[in-house]
Amino acid sequence: MMFDPGSSVRVKDDWPETRGPVHIRTPHYVRGMQGTVVRRLGAFHNPEDLAFARPAALRTLYHVRFAQPSIWQEGRAGDEVQVEIFEHWLEPA
Amino acid sequence: MDKDTPRAHHDLGGAAKFMCEAVDTAPHALTDFDKEVDAIRGILDTKRLMTVDELRRGIESIPEADYHRLSYYRRWVRSITGVLLEKGVVTEAELRAALEAG
Numbered sequence: 001m002m003f004d005p006g007s008s009v010r011v012k013d014d015w016p017e018t019r020g021p022v023h024i025r026t027p028h029y030v031r032g033m034q035g036t037v038v039r040r041l042g043a044f045h046n047p048e049d050l051a052f053a054r055p056a057a058l059r060t061l062y063h064v065r066f067a068q069p070s071i072w073q074e075g076r077a078g079d080e081v082q083v084e085i086f087e088h089w090l091e092p093a
Numbered sequence: 094m095d096k097d098t099p100r101a102h103h104d105l106g107g108a109a110k111f112m113c114e115a116v117d118t119a120p121h122a123l124t125d126f127d128k129e130v131d132a133i134r135g136i137l138d139t140k141r142l143m144t145v146d147e148l149r150r151g152i153e154s155i156p157e158a159d160y161h162r163l164s165y166y167r168r169w170v171r172s173i174t175g176v177l178l179e180k181g182v183v184t185e186a187e188l189r190a191a192l193e194a195g
Contacts, residue, residue, distance in 0.1 A: 015099050023149060023153060027106045028100035028101070029107045047146045050147070051147055051149060
């Protein structure tokens with residue numbers, strides 16, 4: 001699904017690396033975390049498939065912003081972490 | 094942190110172990126080996142034999158002890174070798190013969 005800038009999203013709390021060989025671009029520290037969509041960055045062939053030379057569908061990539069203290073239990077209120085996350089890792093929150 | 098999560102060993106963002114050590118940000122020269130590995134990867138990409146995504150996947154699959162022991166470009170050459178063998182671009186016999194020929 002498509003998300004507009006400002007949408008509240010949650011990163012899937014999924015751990016494909018526990019199920020076999022994978023290549024994923026979603027850092028461990030944002031899994032399950034709630035953030036805000038900042039912007040759409042465009043659509044790119046899914047690197048999770050490109051990494052295994054499989055046919056790779058186009059997937060929208062987003063900038064998603066998170067409150068830093070909630071991720072690393074450090075930093076001040078207002079500190080933020082911005083991560084590029086593909087659409088299939090995001091759910092409405 | 095570390096949160097009690099099953100992160101992969103290369104997925105180091107925020108890993109407590111690395112928060113205690115200062116990152117060496119001083120510029121350092123590339124060796125001839127580094128440049129050669131970089132050039133090989135460029136050629137493989139141009140010839141559509143291997144993508145940077147496959148390179149990354151190969152690097153991430155290096156066992157943890159080796160991953161932390163190997164230099165940046167030694168990880169690359171390990172990944173390139175593994176992926177090319179897996180795809181049959183080169184065979185083990187060809188690789189062995191080339192290494193023995195020096």
